[in-house]
Amino acid sequence: MTIQFNEETFRDDYTFRNSDWAIKRFPFPFHEDSYMYSVNMEQHQGGPAGSVFEKRFDVDEHYVAEMKDRALVLAEDPLRCQSLPHMTLAGWDLLELIMVSKSEDYPDLFELHRDGNNWHWINRPMGIEQKFVFMDESTLPYGPMEYITRQAQGDFCVLDQRDDNLWMDAGMVTTQADWSLDFDIGMNFFEWHAPVPKAHEMGIFVRALKFLLNIQQGMPARRLNWTMTVNPLLDTSPENYHKWGVQKTTLTPENLGAKQHLRVELQTFFRLPRSNALVFPIRCYLISLEDLVTVPKWGRRLHRVIRDLPVELATYKGFIDNRPMILDYLAQHDDGLPTSDGIWPDLATEPPLSPS
Amino acid sequence: MSAGTNKIAVTVTDVVPVNELVKRFRFVRADGGQLPTFSGGAHTVVEMRDGDTQRLNPYSLMSDPMDQSAYTISVRRDDQGRGGSLFMHNKVRPGDAMTISYPVNLFSLDLRARKHLMIAGGIGITPFLAQIKQLTAMNGRFELHYACRTPALGSYVDELTAKHPNNVHVYYDDQGQVIDLEHLLDGQPLGTHIYVCGPKGMIGWVRGKAAELGWPREAVHYEEFLAPQPGKPFEVKLAVSNKVIQVGENQSLLEAIEAAGVDAPYLCRGGACGQCETDVIGYDGKFIHRDHWLEDDQKAGGRKIMPCVSRFEGKTLVLDR
Ligand SMILES: Cc1cc2nc3c(=O)[nH]c(=O)nc-3n(C[C@H](O)[C@H](O)[C@H](O)COP(=O)(O)OP(=O)(O)OC[C@H]3O[C@@H](n4cnc5c(N)ncnc54)[C@H](O)[C@@H]3O)c2cc1C
Ligand code: HEM
Ligand code: FES
Numbered sequence: 001m002t003i004q005f006n007e008e009t010f011r012d013d014y015t016f017r018n019s020d021w022a023i024k025r026f027p028f029p030f031h032e033d034s035y036m037y038s039v040n041m042e043q044h045q046g047g048p049a050g051s052v053f054e055k056r057f058d059v060d061e062h063y064v065a066e067m068k069d070r071a072l073v074l075a076e077d078p079l080r081c082q083s084l085p086h087m088t089l090a091g092w093d094l095l096e097l098i099m100v101s102k103s104e105d106y107p108d109l110f111e112l113h114r115d116g117n118n119w120h121w122i123n124r125p126m127g128i129e130q131k132f133v134f135m136d137e138s139t140l141p142y143g144p145m146e147y148i149t150r151q152a153q154g155d156f157c158v159l160d161q162r163d164d165n166l167w168m169d170a171g172m173v174t175t176q177a178d179w180s181l182d183f184d185i186g187m188n189f190f191e192w193h194a195p196v197p198k199a200h201e202m203g204i205f206v207r208a209l210k211f212l213l214n215i216q217q218g219m220p221a222r223r224l225n226w227t228m229t230v231n232p233l234l235d236t237s238p239e240n241y242h243k244w245g246v247q248k249t250t251l252t253p254e255n256l257g258a259k260q261h262l263r264v265e266l267q268t269f270f271r272l273p274r275s276n277a278l279v280f281p282i283r284c285y286l287i288s289l290e291d292l293v294t295v296p297k298w299g300r301r302l303h304r305v306i307r308d309l310p311v312e313l314a315t316y317k318g319f320i321d322n323r324p325m326i327l328d329y330l331a332q333h334d335d336g337l338p339t340s341d342g343i344w345p346d347l348a349t350e351p352p353l354s355p356s
Numbered sequence: 357m358s359a360g361t362n363k364i365a366v367t368v369t370d371v372v373p374v375n376e377l378v379k380r381f382r383f384v385r386a387d388g389g390q391l392p393t394f395s396g397g398a399h400t401v402v403e404m405r406d407g408d409t410q411r412l413n414p415y416s417l418m419s420d421p422m423d424q425s426a427y428t429i430s431v432r433r434d435d436q437g438r439g440g441s442l443f444m445h446n447k448v449r450p451g452d453a454m455t456i457s458y459p460v461n462l463f464s465l466d467l468r469a470r471k472h473l474m475i476a477g478g479i480g481i482t483p484f485l486a487q488i489k490q491l492t493a494m495n496g497r498f499e500l501h502y503a504c505r506t507p508a509l510g511s512y513v514d515e516l517t518a519k520h521p522n523n524v525h526v527y528y529d530d531q532g533q534v535i536d537l538e539h540l541l542d543g544q545p546l547g548t549h550i551y552v553c554g555p556k557g558m559i560g561w562v563r564g565k566a567a568e569l570g571w572p573r574e575a576v577h578y579e580e581f582l583a584p585q586p587g588k589p590f591e592v593k594l595a596v597s598n599k600v601i602q603v604g605e606n607q608s609l610l611e612a613i614e615a616a617g618v619d620a621p622y623l624c625r626g627g628a629c630g631q632c633e634t635d636v637i638g639y640d641g642k643f644i645h646r647d648h649w650l651e652d653d654q655k656a657g658g659r660k661i662m663p664c665v666s667r668f669e670g671k672t673l674v675l676d677r
Contacts, residue, residue, distance in 0.1 A: 084468075087467075160468075162464075162574065214623060214629060214630065216362070216458055216623070217392055217458045217460075218362040218458045219362055219458070273392055273393040273394055273395065273421075274393050274394070274422070274490075275395060276397075276398075276461045
């Protein structure tokens, strides 16, 4: 399938749109009518054809526009991309992983030709062609991690593994849900997760870390996380809270369906071979509530999840003030009928919304 | 939810005697493709089909981590062992098809270190061979202190001293040469990390001395080639799969679980990775914990066991498996 890349923005005039294709393949994160934190991890070895889980690094219609947005963020704030000196080898590992995966998974979009350490990379959607020497930083315009993550959707945390912990020692973070690489750099798994409510007491992080420390080469894993964002903003960073925080007050019952977005992160975990580091790509997908409710099962379910979500979680995720208005909107799309198990849209089997 | 590893079908291309006790094996991918790169210190689990017995032994990768054409391992013959190393020595021939796991690293370099101080005993040299190749390519600073029983048994001594004359120091037991550990540790620059791989006694000695001299725990790394020890046979009930199994004298609990057709997670099979951790539902007897994974209070608590190396003596043991 050839992808038609959108011309769109994630700021100012917000021309971001999802096509019908993008709506149907949206990674809806709720497999049942309620939500609580859990160690929700599974193997990342493909998924249904066309789904966002199919390829190692999903490329979709937003690719080119997201990369433009990243370049804008970096131009304003270079500290969104940092790599401590011992992480350069992991950067090369990541560059190799992404180039090899994309050229194998999307041969019409990306090509990689290797002759020993002389590599030739072609990125058609972005119009990039680069010849360079693998492991020789002087042959690339940026360090290896920065070079490749300027061409890959989603944020990337590169974690050093030592002393039975993971350390956030490198990353490219421009599309984050209100956390800061510059603040978290050098922290370990428990330190950077400190602000999360409830999950510590539930023992989730201890178990999750054990799982992550044992992720092996060739056996990547994945999980979904989610939050809510007003306007299709990729860069909801603490650094720029003064710009986007106020937008939360612009919601009205009339504009809510278009402005309020469900934000889902497809988080994957890969062991990097040469450095034994772990890379954690966080791919962000946005969908407006009015697009989301075109799938009747998702409309019903999202209403129930948001309604029953514990206050601590709604507060942490930043939509507690708007929750009543969001519920008023979503209630119109919940007729009380039962929903099928699992995250898939089930358009053929789930009944349309019954008229009220 | 289990991490597990992928497997690779390989062909043995060379079997080379290194000395009286050690043989080196070279593997290439059976499909002719490239092997994954790895990080120095990684091992692979080699599957051996020895008659009716399936053996799974971990061996450190000693080849250049960047070389994707082949992996090499060196195996020391263990005449007291249960037969894995003997199988490798006596049965494996060039051209044989074998299965190995993807590389797993439980002994990786701390790349922040300004200097890597390596201490090896005997066959414990193998992970360092790959680490030294990795560091040499990256211009990393290292120093190796390598103790062997005799010159004749000093695997890879010649190669190491020829390539790195200033960084490799060899000690022979039969000539009464001993590593002067106290001085060695004392004279290290700030930011040095210690790595030790060798017999149990050597690991304990280095860790103890380092702790005594105030080295931070996270700057001292070790790997012991732990193998399951035999013991009295015992009976186990597997609650989830509803089976009662017998663990033989020369079998590990993990091997007995696998032999009963129950899928159990593992990575290192040497008590180090934590992957095989199993909940104990009930017991009447005493545990023989031999792993490096559980904390002392967990070992005393009687609620967890690492079946790859640990055993049980007593009346009943019920596991959540
Ligand atoms: C991470 C890791 C890396 C390793 N890397 C290497 C490597 O690079 N090279 C290498 O040679 N080895 C390595 N080993 C060790 C290797 O996996 C095997 O344990 C070793 O080869 C012996 O295997 P075996 O099957 O012959 O003996 P095992 O059955 O595993 O027995 C080993 C030991 O158990 C005891 N034992 C077993 N059965 C009996 C019995 N009936 N009576 C008395 N004592 C008994 C003995 O002390 C014996 O020496 C590594 C181990 C680990 C955990
Ligand atoms: C190594 C990989 C991981 C990295 C780098 C990472 C990073 C983060 C960061 C930076 C945050 C935001 C914290 C803040 O508010 O400042 C976060 C939140 C969170 N993380 Fe992780 N994480 C990782 C793996 C995991 C795993 C495996 C789990 C499994 C359960 C997990 C569970 C959570 C949860 C539940 C939250 C709160 C999210 C929300 O409610 O929106 N994380 N993580
Ligand atoms: S398999 Fe690694 S501790 Fe048991």
